[in-house]
Amino acid sequence: GGGGGGRKPLDYEELNENVKKVQYAVRGELYLRASELQKEGKKIIFTNVGNPHALGQKPLTFPRQVVALCQAPFLLDDPNVGLIFPADAIARAKHYLAMAPGGLGAYSDSRGIPGIRKEVAEFIERRDGYPSDPELIYLTDGASKGVMQMLNTIIRNERDGILVPVPQYPLYSAAISLFGGSLVPYYLEEEANWGLDFVNLRQTVASARSKGITVRAMVIINPGNPTGQCLSEGNIKELLKFCFHENLVLLADEVYQQNIYQDERPFISARKVLFDMGPPMSREVQLVSFHTVSKGYWGECGQRGGYFEMTNLPPKTVDEIYKVASIALSPNVPGQIFMGLMVNPPKPGDISYLKFSAESKSILESLRRRARLMTDGFNSCRNVVCNFTEGAMYSFPQIRLPPKAIDAAKRAGKAADVFYCLKLLEATGISTVPGSGFGQKEGVFHLRTTILPAEEDMPAIMTSFKKFNDTFMDQYDGYSRM
Numbered sequence: 114g115g116g117g118g119g120r121k122p123l124d125y126e127e128l129n130e131n132v133k134k135v136q137y138a139v140r141g142e143l144y145l146r147a148s149e150l151q152k153e154g155k156k157i158i159f160t161n162v163g164n165p166h167a168l169g170q171k172p173l174t175f176p177r178q179v180v181a182l183c184q185a186p187f188l189l190d191d192p193n194v195g196l197i198f199p200a201d202a203i204a205r206a207k208h209y210l211a212m213a214p215g216g217l218g219a220y221s222d223s224r225g226i227p228g229i230r231k232e233v234a235e236f237i238e239r240r241d242g243y244p245s246d247p248e249l250i251y252l253t254d255g256a257s258k259g260v261m262q263m264l265n266t267i268i269r270n271e272r273d274g275i276l277v278p279v280p281q282y283p284l285y286s287a288a289i290s291l292f293g294g295s296l297v298p299y300y301l302e303e304e305a306n307w308g309l310d311f312v313n314l315r316q317t318v319a320s321a322r323s324k325g326i327t328v329r330a331m332v333i334i335n336p337g338n339p340t341g342q343c344l345s346e347g348n349i350k351e352l353l354k355f356c357f358h359e360n361l362v363l364l365a366d367e368v369y370q371q372n373i374y375q376d377e378r379p380f381i382s383a384r385k386v387l388f389d390m391g392p393p394m395s396r397e398v399q400l401v402s403f404h405t406v407s408k409g410y411w412g413e414c415g416q417r418g419g420y421f422e423m424t425n426l427p428p429k430t431v432d433e434i435y436k437v438a439s440i441a442l443s444p445n446v447p448g449q450i451f452m453g454l455m456v457n458p459p460k461p462g463d464i465s466y467l468k469f470s471a472e473s474k475s476i477l478e479s480l481r482r483r484a485r486l487m488t489d490g491f492n493s494c495r496n497v498v499c500n501f502t503e504g505a506m507y508s509f510p511q512i513r514l515p516p517k518a519i520d521a522a523k524r525a526g527k528a529a530d531v532f533y534c535l536k537l538l539e540a541t542g543i544s545t546v547p548g549s550g551f552g553q554k555e556g557v558f559h560l561r562t563t564i565l566p567a568e569e570d571m572p573a574i575m576t577s578f579k580k581f582n583d584t585f586m587d588q589y590d591g592y593s594r595m
Contacts, residue, residue, distance in 0.1 A: 143545065162563070166414070174469070182206035183213075249422055260421075281332070297317060343380060346381050364401050365402040367383070404419065491578075
């Protein structure tokens with residue numbers, strides 16, 4: 114019957130089960146506890162989300178000047194505008210305003226402003242050495258929106274499987290749950306610096322298929338999140354061959370491509386490797402690549418600018434994806450302009466070039482030093498081992514938890530790594546994400562922290578971690594020293 118005692122549509126029990134299945138550890142139990150402690154006045158160091166500006170990274174000047182002028186075009190009519198803004202920023206603001214006839218307050222094309230998509234295509238061509246078609250590039254509100262659009266397009270029912278690297282960034286498991294597909298995890302090899310193990314990969318696919326799952330797509334995150342590795346060209350080649358033979362679409366999450374902290378393995382895009390391989394593969398393998406303004410030395414995550422590029426997708430499919438993008442009318446326009454600026458930054462000889470270049474360099478060099486400080490700090494701790502962060506912005510140390518600690522966690526009704534991270538939070542104010550939020554091998558425990566805290570705070574943070582870890586290990590592992 115109506116009203117009265119029955120359950121209402123938005124009562125918890127009546128909700129879409131796919132929504133209830135979603136788990137998103139980056140904002141999970143630890144984050145909630147950290148927020149509580151912060152309200153009680155404890156100083157919290159939030160290293161749980163790759164959120165550079167929130168941890169003190171300064172925005173680059175030039176893009177902010179350009180977007181400021183685009184947001185407030187009346188400044189361009191002020192006779193003193195040239196005293197506050199450099200001439201190249203003024204020229205660039207006019208360049209974008211000419212592409213957006215209604216200004217930033219008007220909807221754009223659902224695929225993104227054509228002129229900015231052209232700038233993205235030119236950036237991709239410079240990067241890879243192969244031309245790119247702006248018609249196959251869609252601008253999105255951050256890379257996450259693009260990933261969700263693609264997964265929504267690929268997943269037909271719960272028998273459709275998506276191969277995702279484990280440990281994985283939980284956007285993938287969450288979105289796959291939401292769209293009612295099946296997550297097919299493939300494990301990265303920690304001992305091989307989080308490399309791909311193709312024997313294991315083949316077994317994973319065979320085993321999923323034997324359970325009636327149609328494996329349709331494979332995700333790679335390069336550089337890795339949370340694992341921080343950079344894939345070698347050889348690895349990417351083998352991966353593309355694998356997708357070719359197994360008939361999988363490759364979803365290449367390349368949002369950390371600016372964040373590289375070693376010189377042996379520079380970033381190389383899946384698209385470049387694919388085209389280098391030549392036909393038949395370069396014409397056959399379906400590939401979607403993602404990028405963002407949220408990471409790198411830009412760190413503009415609140416602006417929500419991103420894109421995806423489609424390679425070897427049939428025109429009819431591209432039209433379907435356009436149709437779905439149209440439901441949201443338009444990606445946010447300021448985010449699109451940030452993307453245009455990222456892919457087309459000041460050039461040598463421009464007035465703002467030296468300042469822009471000095472700012473980006475100083476951020477990247479500092480991140481490189483912080484990656485080193487953090488890895489070395491973790492590796493100097495008892496029962497902790499950590500691979501070097503080659504790229505991205507995370508450290509993912511393995512914590513060898515003693516049996517007594519695992520038992521204590523069981524008694525507290527918590528996963529062992531959650532137990533450790535909660536204790537770390539209470540003792541030090543350092544807010545991390547337990548490895549179980551990303552997936553890990555049975556009986557192996559990790560935590561993820563960003564390498565983003567200010568460089569001058571890093572030694573103190575590592576000292577306070579070490580002190581906590583020593584106390585913890587003394588309490589639960591009194592007699593066995595490693």
